[in-house]
Amino acid sequence: QVRLVESGGGLVQAGGSLRVACAASGRTASVFNLAWFRQAPGKEREFVAAFSASGGSTSYADSLKGRFIISRDNAKNTVYLQMNSLKPEDTAVYFCAARHFGIARSAAAYNYWGQGTQVTVSS
Numbered sequence: 001q002v003r004l005v006e007s008g009g010g011l012v013q014a015g016g017s018l019r020v021a022c023a024a025s026g027r028t029a030s031v032f033n034l035a036w037f038r039q040a041p042g043k044e045r046e047f048v049a050a051f052s053a054s055g056g057s058t059s060y061a062d063s064l065k066g067r068f069i070i071s072r073d074n075a076k077n078t079v080y081l082q083m084n085s086l087k088p089e090d091t092a093v094y095f096c097a098a099r100h101f102g103i104a105r106s107a108a109a110y111n112y113w114g115q116g117t118q119v120t121v122s123s
Contacts, residue, residue: 002032003112004023004024004113007117008021008117009094011120012121013121018083018119019080019081020117021080022034022036022114024096033050033052033053033098034096035049035096035104036070036079038090038119045107048061048064048070055074069084095113
């Protein structure tokens with residue numbers, strides 16, 4: 001089992017940058033594949049990016065590739081999402097998720113979730 005705690009959300013102006021972090025804790029936290037999803041009001045939860053437990057694979061939502069960068073510090077069991085050139089439409093609650101086997105783009109494939117961190121981009 002793994003516990004996920006997000007941090008680093010906040011208010012930023014359009015065009016700015018923000019980094020959110022997700023700390024995974026638990027005896028086997030290092031073997032989990034970690035991902036970021038986001039959910040805006042009235043919308044479905046959508047995939048943002050994922051980073052494999054082995055560090056060998058990453059995956060991004062096509063629409064966010066180039067602006068968002070996912071990274072992972074295995075020593076700290078923490079995954080980061082660097083968000084650049086932010087737009088008002090990036091406003092959402094950003095969730096961290098974990099699963100055992102491989103990375104996936106579907107929220108239904110993830111077994112563990114954090115509580116989320118709010119990111120608000122003002123115009």
